[in-house]
Amino acid sequence: MSTLQLTRRRGLAAAGWLGPVVRRLGSGLAVLWAAATAAYVALLFAPGDTVDVLIGDGLDTPERRAQIIAEWGLDRSALEQYGDYLARLLRGDLGHSYILQRGVGDVLSSQIWPTVSLALTAAVFGVVLALVLALATAGRRSRFGDLVGLSELVVVSVPPFLIGILLLAVFSFTLGWFPVSGDRGFVSLVLPAVALGLQISGVLGQVLREGLERALEEPFAVTARSRGITEWRLVIRHALRHALLPAVTLLGWFTGVLLGGAIIIEAVFGRPGLGQVTVSAVTGKDMPVVMAVVLLSALAYVTVSTIVDLAYLAIDPRLRRSR
């Protein structure tokens, strides 16, 4: 192969990358804009008037209403407020919270790290547990395998709230191994992460096992066996690769489970994080905070799914060429 040929190949490879990457990033931005707009429209048509919610049980006089309307710019048309909102977003200004009397960026930035660390720990725990159990039980009909399958079903069906309380009752209240609350280092992260991660391991474990079992029945498995490969090596080297593909697709779904679950888990364990901010913002109709959380969730989704898509491209060159 001459140098010229190599260079051309590299150029081709880069060109093959460029299109899909730009497309993914563009669609990611479009999704973000759609999420911001959808959130805005939904809140606009939600029952109840923002001024009413701001007043609550307090004094309701025309003067006070006028003051609140002026203070929050609620007298302008919805379209103007929307345009304003998008313009501010582009500048990176998330607005000011009606209820908390603080900048939304401030509120979220102080709460984002606890949630991220909880979600990541939970994800790692869930994935590792699912891998270990799937590898240990795939292709072998045994009591243990049945038990694991059943536990996975139970874990998926039981709400994380209950799992959290049960874990607390056993490992914190009775055994005293872990503290009940707070964000004090790794020890306090264990129970919440387990409660959140179990659900992931339940679903992922089943998908992995099914993929493994299907792969082990494929002709290539027979071929490999006929060459005298050990069963363990066959699972690790060959079957797992095939089983991982559908599992990787689940990553986007993980994001949803982790974000939604974090809301409940943070309340149960008295942990700081985005979950509590979200709940109080939604119930109090704290519009700027709600919108920011929606955008943040959309951003998380878009980032994860873009990475997954690009990972596919990296794994499977056929996908690059076919588009």
Add this chain to the structure above:
Amino acid sequence: MKSQWGALALAGVLTLAACGSEAPTATAGDGGGGSLVWAVETQPITFNPHQWGQNKARLLVHNQFDNLIARGKNGEFLSWLAKAWEVSKDGLTYTFQLREDVTFHDGEKFDAAAVKANLDQLVSEGYNPAVKAIQLRNFGSAEVTGPYALKVTLKAPDGIFLDFLASPLAGQVSPKSLKNAKDLKAGGVDVVGTGPFILDRFTPGQEVHYKRNPAYNWAPPSAGHQGPAHLSEVTYRFLPEAAVRVGALTSQQVQVIEGVPATEVGLIKSDPALKLETSLNSGSAFSYYFNLSHAPFDDKRVREAFRDAVDVDAVLNSVYQGTAKRAWSIIGQGSPAFYDASLENTFGNNPARANKLLDEAGWDKRDGEGFRVKDGKRLSVRSVSSAPYVRDRRDVLAQAIQASVKQSAGIDFQVKLVDDGTAQKAYKEDQYEVFENSRGDTDAGAALNLILPKGAAINRTHVENAELDKLLAEASATSDPAERKELYAKVQKIVVTDEALLLPVYVPADQIAHGAGVTGVTFEPVSGTPNSAYDVRIGT
């Protein structure tokens, strides 16, 4: 594999032991010491006392802030940061003599100029419109007449001005904070007061931490001791789940919890290592108010019938296992200064009378499901509640009442738990027949002023009664306790007996549970809410 797990568990235990500083450790020294962890249900929206509005967050305010005036056991006003005060004969001029030895946490001197800065801030535009319009509606001006002398002039006599000065809303904030704080309305480490503790760390969603103010020497005479607080530090941890709070207490991870659900009371009482304290809240009782603006509650007979159809004692027993105090009037027993005890046992639990009244009112037929019908319309009444504000298992209580009125009188009581926007919309469009409410104001009169007068902020019964409005106005204008009691007795008679405007259900209460080694956990005398941590100590 096994030994590795064992090692991991051991590592966990060791780490925990290393973090063991959280356990109660009473250290010797002047005024004791030690640190305490207190689990509370609610994270405050704000730490600025001027913006305070949550009764569940009241216990935090007086750690950090002091008032000019305190309340005594029987509701009397006591000196605090104000050594003495005088009210002119016409009730328009208040002169205050302030303590001269008080400093704010930021080193600023507490003086008459500081008090004036606080009052002026409270009535400044857009700062706290509710206070400006209600508690300080009669405020005229504050004038510094000496370094430690202040004169306040009112536009009209006001019976609740002193109560306001003793309330969390009038906590004294350093003028420097008022000027420089980054987020004044939200409060926090940079909005400081003169109180026995200094807020030094707030982790939203998790906890707030206070350390002792060693210079503190100006506790009110009603406090259990003088000088600095006993505890060297106190942490309030936010645990919204009741079961988790109780578990944290029984496993000694926290030493005090606030908000003990009725279902857990038995467990705590049966544990010799734990103590439970209960206190009735001041203000209005938790009641079902009837909407008079349209059928069927525009008919007094139907209102009385609804009341008589419910066996409140039985309902409370089944829902709260005998831990709830039955209410008999719009004012709860937690406000003994105004409560009219003669209303007790004058109504309720009389299904025969309820059925007779409904027959007379024309609801004399029944449909297939056993509900009463008139002109082809079912006797349906709706209660719409905003879910975020439902506490104390009031949803379960509503279901019990629903079953009770259906069974004994054929009334279709519909309970709707909705989001706040939907609830506000229902109130605005008059799409409800029952309105559930209790208010925790220290002065029960303040609650009545919001609920009863024509056009009042939460007059959701739409009651219009000129005599009632006149009595309420008179009671607000005078500061003579005996006269106010008499006026409010008349108000209660009109509302409870003559108009049958409401079904009083129970008196809201606060519960605190704590380990046996903790002493000095008390309640505020008038509001009935938990006190600050000032008098609390660990060990003997």
